[in-house]
Amino acid sequence: MSVRPIPERDANRARMEAAxxxxxxxxxxxxxxxxxxxxxxxxxxxxxxxxxAALEGAGFEVEVGAGGLDTAFVARHRFGPGGPRLALxxxxxxxxxxxxxxxxxLIATAALGAARALRSALAADAGELLVIGCPAEEGxxxxxxxxxxxxxAGVDAALMFHPGARTMTIRGALAATRITMRFYGxxxxxxxxxxxxxxxLDACILTFNAINALRQHVKDETRIHGxxxxxxxxxxxxxxxxxxxxxxxxxxxxxxxxxxERVLAAARGAAAAVGAxxxxxxxxxxxxxxxxxxxxxxxxEHLEAQGEPVKAAPAVGGVGSSDFGNVSQVLPAIHPYxxxxxxxxxxxxxxxxxxxxxxxxxxxxxxxxVALAATAADxxxxxxxxxxxxxxxEATRTAGGTT
Numbered sequence: 001m002s003v004r005p006i007p008e009r010d011a012n013r014a015r016m017e018a019a020x021x022x023x024x025x026x027x028x029x030x031x032x033x034x035x036x037x038x039x040x041x042x043x044x045x046x047x048x049x050x051x052x053a054a055l056e057g058a059g060f061e062v063e064v065g066a067g068g069l070d071t072a073f074v075a076r077h078r079f080g081p082g083g084p085r086l087a088l089x090x091x092x093x094x095x096x097x098x099x100x101x102x103x104x105x106l107i108a109t110a111a112l113g114a115a116r117a118l119r120s121a122l123a124a125d126a127g128e129l130l131v132i133g134c135p136a137e138e139g140x141x142x143x144x145x146x147x148x149x150x151x152x153a154g155v156d157a158a159l160m161f162h163p164g165a166r167t168m169t170i171r172g173a174l175a176a177t178r179i180t181m182r183f184y185g186x187x188x189x190x191x192x193x194x195x196x197x198x199x200x201l202d203a204c205i206l207t208f209n210a211i212n213a214l215r216q217h218v219k220d221e222t223r224i225h226g227x228x229x230x231x232x233x234x235x236x237x238x239x240x241x242x243x244x245x246x247x248x249x250x251x252x253x254x255x256x257x258x259x260x261e262r263v264l265a266a267a268r269g270a271a272a273a274v275g276a277x278x279x280x281x282x283x284x285x286x287x288x289x290x291x292x293x294x295x296x297x298x299x300x301e302h303l304e305a306q307g308e309p310v311k312a313a314p315a316v317g318g319v320g321s322s323d324f325g326n327v328s329q330v331l332p333a334i335h336p337y338x339x340x341x342x343x344x345x346x347x348x349x350x351x352x353x354x355x356x357x358x359x360x361x362x363x364x365x366x367x368x369x370v371a372l373a374a375t376a377a378d379x380x381x382x383x384x385x386x387x388x389x390x391x392x393x394e395a396t397r398t399a400g401g402t403t
Contacts, residue, residue, distance in 0.1 A: 010305070012374050012381065016118070016374045016377060020373065027112070030112065031106055034092060034108060034109065040095075040138075042093075042135055042136045042140055048064075048071040051090060055112065058119060061076045062075045069142065072133050072134065079124045079125060079127050080126040083380065084156040085127065085130065085154050086130065086156060086379055086380065087152070088132070088159055089158055090107060090111035091104040091108060092105070092133070098353050101352045102163075103162065107160060107161065110372055113373070114369050114373035115131045134323075140284075143324060144323050147327065152331065156390075157333065158333040159372055161299075161372060163340040163352075163355075163356065165339055165347075167311060167337060167338050167339045169303070169310055170296045171319065172289045172291060172313075173286075173289035175251065175256045175286060176248065176285070177257075177282060179260070183267075184240065185199050185239060185240045185275070190235065190238050191236060198276055199238050199239055200241050201228075203267075205228075207266055207270040207271075210266035210267075210270055211263060214266065223249040224248050224259065286321045288325050291333075292389055294389050295334045298378055299371050299372070299375045306370060338367055340363070
């Protein structure tokens, strides 16, 4: 397979850098505005409307309410007939009480900035560019719902970035499932007639103890964590209802499925031990992430050309879950990370939320926006890169994925 000369890649990046540089004050202000107005999953009306208005103003045709989700959208621009269909993914939901402690204000702005640069400066006569507005990454599984609704049909590759504590382009994510457990007992006066009660909270606590006993008997990088979301109404009343929420994670979906059965068996046994009734609900299952290596390497090349060193991912640990994993299972995709905080600072913390509006956060945003735009430009203009991307996706589909 022939390799396109590097100067042509440099020319793509230079055009994207110039377009993004010209728009930078506006993009910076946009990121800070999103940060100042955080909205929770499926409630991102202001954020989605701001993105839609900015994309329409740049000449994109926008479908609002994509996939039947009020705060989802698809923006489109066609360069010419034929060619690839590429999607830049925007996330814009925030976390309860923490705001943009996962940096989704930066993710959304990077998709916007890269899309505008591509539309205005890309020298291409074929292909279609999409910006897909993806609500509810934080537990709502917005991308999974959009996949099921056919929003990603015909997309040849999906690209986004995520802020983090380490710049790395090849990084997997754990498969995950969410379970809400409900325990039903019988209320009674805790001092006057405790023998008449059935303590639902005891069943809930026993469930935590049983799950803790599983921890030394599970495979490496298994994660089982939960909270008690309801533990009773008053200490002098035997709790007739208790509720817990759990997340179960592993590198492989099949391991999550097996763990799910063990966790539910622990809950059923705990309920039976105190005479309580047990019920549960499940959320959408997040798949493990497959990383398209040729695409990730090209993104890394464009980061390094801007002076940002790219590191290898840690051998173990330090990884979460995302509904992007489900996208990566059905089409070539990348989800690289660009550092905005020192290593050792975790996402989903007040420190990370502050960083998402800091000079370091805005620096990472600019690096990522240029790399996103330049990587997409290469995909539009290099058939050989598209062939390598597709070949890698098919190979990982057979082999079980790259994480």
